[in-house]
Amino acid sequence: MDTTHIFIDDENPAHRELSIYRTGEINLVRLTDTEYATYGTLSLSAHDHTALFHFDIVESLNRLPFISETGHGLDSWDEAFLHHGNIEGMLAILEICRNAVDPEKEENALLGWHDTPVAAAYWRRIDAKSFLRFLSELNAFAENALKERYDLEFIL
Numbered sequence: 001m002d003t004t005h006i007f008i009d010d011e012n013p014a015h016r017e018l019s020i021y022r023t024g025e026i027n028l029v030r031l032t033d034t035e036y037a038t039y040g041t042l043s044l045s046a047h048d049h050t051a052l053f054h055f056d057i058v059e060s061l062n063r064l065p066f067i068s069e070t071g072h073g074l075d076s077w078d079e080a081f082l083h084h085g086n087i088e089g090m091l092a093i094l095e096i097c098r099n100a101v102d103p104e105k106e107e108n109a110l111l112g113w114h115d116t117p118v119a120a121a122y123w124r125r126i127d128a129k130s131f132l133r134f135l136s137e138l139n140a141f142a143e144n145a146l147k148e149r150y151d152l153e154f155i156l
Helices: 046-054 059-062 084-100 128-148
Strands: 003-006 024-029 039-045 079-082 107-114 120-126 151-155
Touching: 003 059, 039 046, 039 084, 039 128, 039 151, 046 059, 046 107, 046 120, 046 128, 084 128, 084 151, 128 151
Parallel strands: 003 120
Antiparallel strands: 024 039, 024 151, 079 151, 107 120
């Protein structure tokens, strides 16, 4: 059986409706607040969301003690919190991960597949240079959180 390879196009509204099309955000919060409030947000595009998983950054960050309702730590389809006391550890992990990404290599990430009604595999092209720019933004965002003693809320 031949499988159709479909590369996700962020400009295609039909692709943005697929369940595998995931975006996210990281918020500055204070776990000690009595009511939920955010103090800043870093948005994750669908490209950067995929790359965080493709380059095993989410898995690497899970060495840190994330707080999540499901107890699974940092994961897709869940929100997880990282106490500001663990942000230095996050920054160290991001540095290692950033150095492992080859800026000259284009990568393809498999997002999902189905066999019926027609066999199809959904892929995303990862632009490493673009993702490295995002990692720099994430690093600056986390450094600010550390400096201002904000906790981080990841909504992936």
